[in-house]
Amino acid sequence: MxxxxxxxxxxxxxxxxxxxxxxxxxxxxSNPDDICSIFREKKGWYAEAKDAEEKWGSPVATMMAFIHQESRFVHDARPPRTKILGFIPGPRPSDAFGYPQALGMTWRTYERSAFNYGADRDDFGDAIDFVGWYNNTSARQCRIRSNDTYHLYLAYHEGHGGFNRRTFRNKSWLKQVSKKVSARAQRYQQQLNSCESSLQRRKKFLGLF
Structure with a gap:
């Protein structure tokens, strides 16, 4: 040859x-319902999630439950297009994008506030850092405990101003979603309790290189 x-x-x-x-x-x-499986499959995700937890005080299980709800861990997720006359694809309802389904304006606020310029919504490390930052802001501006996943998700969906005005009060569907996210965070935490020691050992080992 x-x-x-x-x-x-x-x-x-x-x-x-x-x-x-x-x-x-x-x-x-491949198994988004099992946080241990997620972190074993996706090398580096546990370390990035743990870094966000240590930086912003938001539990790993809560942040991961948010991302599951928002995008099912699809990196380039977008809201479905509206329908014109019931079948013609129309515009999307917002510019939400990526793992956290963050709006462009909110993302730019995060970049400035967290000094993370150039962050990308389709990068998992940046996305989970954003969720941690947002929950930290919710805790301060809305007086929500860092482990109160139910109310943190309401603030994530409605915005801090909307949460403080209680815009979620008559949205029974949103309250149901928040309950689902809270229940998932609890399951994730139970799962994480069974595997975190091995994940931490791998994190320390990889940190040597």
Whole structure:
């Protein structure tokens, strides 16, 4: 085989490897209902979630439950388009995007406030840091305990001003969603209690390199 053919084969293998790696990095977890499975599958996610918890005081289980509800861990998730005449695709209801389904304006506020300029909504580390920052802000501005997932999610959905005005009061559907998010956070925490020691050991081991 000629050198040119060797170079072409090597280039093809490198490109294929890059595509496969990118696909694995951005695909949703195979078992999003099990936080231990998520963190074992997605290398680096536990460390990033733990860093956000230590930085903002928001429990890992709560932040992960928020992301599950908002995007099911789909990195480039967007709200579904509206329908014109019932079947013609129309505009999206908002510019929410990424793991946290953060609005563009809210994301820019986060970048300035957290000094995380250039952060991306489709990057898991940035996304979970955003959720931690938002919950920390909710705790301060809305006087919500950091482990009160139910009310934190109401504030996440309605905004801090909306929460303080109690705009959620007559939204029974939203209260049901908040209950579901709170229940998921509790399950995630129970699961995490059974595997966190091994995740911490792996985090320390990887930190050596």
């Amino acid at each position: 000629s050198n040119n053919n060797n170079y072409r084969l090597l280039a093809a293998l490198l490109i294929s490897g890059s595509i496969l790696t990118a696909g694995c990095a951005t695909s949703p977890p």
